Amino acid sequence: MLKVQLLRYTPEGEKLIASAAKLCYSSIGIGEIEDNLETKDIDSFLNMLMGLGHESPIEHVNFTFGVEGVSRTLTHQLVRHRIASYSQQSQRYVKLDQFEYIIPPSIAEDEDAKATFIESMETAQKSYDELSNILYKKHYNRYIDEGSSEKEARRKAEKEAIEDARYVFPNACETKIVFTMNARTLLNFFRLRCCNRAQWEIRQLAIEMLKELKKVYPNLFKYAGPGCLKGPCPEGNMTCGKIVEVREKFLEEDWEL
Ligand SMILES: Cc1cc2nc3c(=O)[nH]c(=O)nc-3n(C[C@H](O)[C@H](O)[C@H](O)COP(=O)(O)OP(=O)(O)OC[C@H]3O[C@@H](n4cnc5c(N)ncnc54)[C@H](O)[C@@H]3O)c2cc1C
Secondary structure (H helix, E strand, O other): OOOEEEEEEEEOHHHHHHHHHHOOOOOOEEEEEEHHOHHHHHHHHHHHHHOOOOOHHHHHOOOEEEEEEHHHHHHHHHHOOOOOOEEEOOOOOOOOOOOOEOOOOOHHHOOOHHHHHHHHHHHHHHHHHHHHHHHHHHHHHHHHHHOHHHHHHHHHHHHHHHHHHHOOOOOOEEEEEEEEEEEHHHHHHHHHHHOOOOHHHHHHHHOOOHEEEEEEEEOOOOOOOHHHHOOOOOEEEEEOHHHHHHHHHOOOOOOOO
């Protein structure tokens, strides 16, 4: 099951953004700007920046998420967002005695499709186990022949065996990932991934992330969401045709918090 945690974020982020932005237009020092900033100034500065499209000051604020219960299909799309930092559970070092997998809802709700899907996962696990054993024996014997101790041969052989056996794992494999994005990257991420045209799993993740962010920095993420919140649908002919509903959903004041 999808689990999204906002692990850390820049404290007083909205104040930091307003200070940095104010510095661009001010002759006084940084300390003085910070000391004199009141909440109403922060709100109005954030509104002004977002209105002007002056987004670079929001890069000073970072957010680290911990995400579990997602597929490798999802993380393959996630890591395409280059202005971010990632740490993902490795299949190279972690042996999966029973790998977990994500079943897409369209498959889960259909008995026949689900049975075929599960059978395929079980076959993948069986192949992984068999390949791990075959490769382990091969590498172990080679290391012993080369003069390694039994302990050393076991350690190296196991690592090399799972490194190649994992090639049979499917995109459905469950994974865990920690990543850090700044607010500007996040706005771009939401423009692309909250869109109805984005793939269902990453859209679900994007919406859960946005919910967490709205709890801590409601002003900063007030207008965050798919590209059609501001201006026409960027998808052109591929539009979902639901711009009114989408705008209502994302611009509601107490948006599903
Ligand atoms: C609906 C959908 C379908 C997609 N389909 C495909 C697909 O079929 N095949 C595929 O390969 N990808 C696909 N993608 C992925 C997409 O092309 C992007 O790689 C991904 O969304 C990351 O977006 P980004 O580059 O804006 O983000 P980031 O990498 O975080 O970059 C943020 C912004 O920084 C700027 N930037 C970053 N790096 C550079 C650079 N090297 N040069 C210039 N500017 C840069 C750009 O303005 C960019 O928007 C799809 C994405 C979506 C949302």
